[in-house]
Amino acid sequence: MNVALYIAKRYLFSKSSNNSINIMTIIAASGTVIAAAALFIVLSGFAGLRTFSLAFSSLDDPDLKAFPKEGKSFLLSEEKLEAIKSIKGIQNFSNTIEERVILEFENKPLIITMKGVDENFTKIMPIDDHIYSGQWIEPGTDQIVSGSGVSYKLSYGAQDLTRNQRIYVPKPGKGIITSVKGAFNSIEAYNVGLFEINEDLNNEYIFTNIETARYLLNYKDNQISSIEFKLKPNANEAEVLNQLQNILGGGVDLKNRAQLNDALFKMLNTENVAVYLIFTLVIIIALFNVIGALIMMILDKKESLQTLFNLGITTKDIRRIFFLQGSLMTIIAGTLGLLLGFTIVFLQHEFEFVMLTPSLPYPVDLKVINIFIVLATIVVLGVLASKLASQRINQNLVKG
Numbered sequence: 373m374n375v376a377l378y379i380a381k382r383y384l385f386s387k388s389s390n391n392s393i394n395i396m397t398i399i400a401a402s403g404t405v406i407a408a409a410a411l412f413i414v415l416s417g418f419a420g421l422r423t424f425s426l427a428f429s430s431l432d433d434p435d436l437k438a439f440p441k442e443g444k445s446f447l448l449s450e451e452k453l454e455a456i457k458s459i460k461g462i463q464n465f466s467n468t469i470e471e472r473v474i475l476e477f478e479n480k481p482l483i484i485t486m487k488g489v490d491e492n493f494t495k496i497m498p499i500d501d502h503i504y505s506g507q508w509i510e511p512g513t514d515q516i517v518s519g520s521g522v523s524y525k526l527s528y529g530a531q532d533l534t535r536n537q538r539i540y541v542p543k544p545g546k547g548i549i550t551s552v553k554g555a556f557n558s559i560e561a562y563n564v565g566l567f568e569i570n571e572d573l574n575n576e577y578i579f580t581n582i583e584t585a586r587y588l589l590n591y592k593d594n595q596i597s598s599i600e601f602k603l604k605p606n607a608n609e610a611e612v613l614n615q616l617q618n619i620l621g622g623g624v625d626l627k628n629r630a631q632l633n634d635a636l637f638k639m640l641n642t643e644n645v646a647v648y649l650i651f652t653l654v655i656i657i658a659l660f661n662v663i664g665a666l667i668m669m670i671l672d673k674k675e676s677l678q679t680l681f682n683l684g685i686t687t688k689d690i691r692r693i694f695f696l697q698g699s700l701m702t703i704i705a706g707t708l709g710l711l712l713g714f715t716i717v718f719l720q721h722e723f724e725f726v727m728l729t730p731s732l733p734y735p736v737d738l739k740v741i742n743i744f745i746v747l748a749t750i751v752v753l754g755v756l757a758s759k760l761a762s763q764r765i766n767q768n769l770v771k772g
Contacts, residue, residue, distance in 0.1 A: 380696035403658035408709025420735030461607030488585025506530030506565030521575030702754025
């Protein structure tokens with residue numbers, strides 16, 4: 373048996389004759405347990421918030437989106453359309469036209485974003501599932517579906533066919549404006565539904581048929597703002613991206629869902645790293661107790677160390693005894709803390725004890741990667757702390 377490891381375990385699990393050292397050891401171990409549990413709970417909480425945030429933001433984002441690198445629109449020929457249809461990894465796609473417009477209701481104007489969509493759009497984004505009043509637009513009509521925030525600002529509801537909305541879009545061109553009619557393309561539209569998804573969409577967007585948008589913007593039949601794609605569950609995203617880029621050419625940019633939300637992803641990742649570093653600092657502070665406990669143990673065992681030295685145990689082996697003792701203490705305490713944190717997170721995930729609102733539990737996400745992060749942090753910092761404490765042992769101390 374490894375003598376150093378055997379003695380280290382004896383020192384760790386046996387009581388000292390000095391009660392203050394026992395108390396110091398308990399405090400050091402308890403601090404490590406609590407710090408490890410806190411780190412796992414916080415990482416799981418931020419993972420839950422990340423999943424929760426992305427679930428809302430991704431409701432209006434497709435798996436892939438193609439849009440022009442320059443300008444607001446591009447042309448999609450029949451040949452390119454057929455080539456896109458032949459890509460096996462694509463489940464469905466939708467052509468869209470998007471532009472800022474003026475929406476007017478009872479002489480009250482509001483600048484919002486109009487998105488013209490084709491019949492495939494609800495297969496890409498299930499917005500019809502988020503309509504809480506009215507219905508989705510019918511093909512071939514000038515109907516619109518508005519966000520709840522837009523309807524609130526202009527004070528209209530759904531399916532009020534006695535009062536219409538009017539959409540204005542400035543006409544392209546140069547010269548002096550002589551009349552409102554000459555400056556704008558406009559149509560009378562009827563709001564048939566209200567949706568509620570997230571704050572940005574609710575307050576900024578209305579949806580209409582792509583033909584209506586094309587008429588207002590004087591677009592050609594094959595002119596669009598973007599193509600939104602839904603991939604098959606087993607599709608190779610990189611391969612589909614490469615095929616689409618070859619078809620659409622260099623003038624069109626392609627982004628996946630993560631790239632469309634790159635600012636949100638960067639913010640969430642930055643917050644996660646910042647929280648990890650803060651709680652790592654807490655663990656470092658807790659491990660100072662481990663260093664203190666080991667140094668007190670070394671002083672308490674001074675006579676025993678002299679006996680071991682006289683029996684032939686080298687100073688290096690004695691250092692190794694206390695290095696192993698400190699490492700074992702932090703690893704065991706860290707594992708117990710991890711189990712405690714896992715239990716708390718699991719109970720919150722299953723039974724929803726902590727609530728953000730009466731109907732919304734605080735989101736948590738159990739991830740295997742967080743277990744490894746906590747264990748690696750505890751092990752690395754615990755080994756460093758034990759190494760630092762054991763280096764206090766020298767030949768003069770052992771010889772007395």
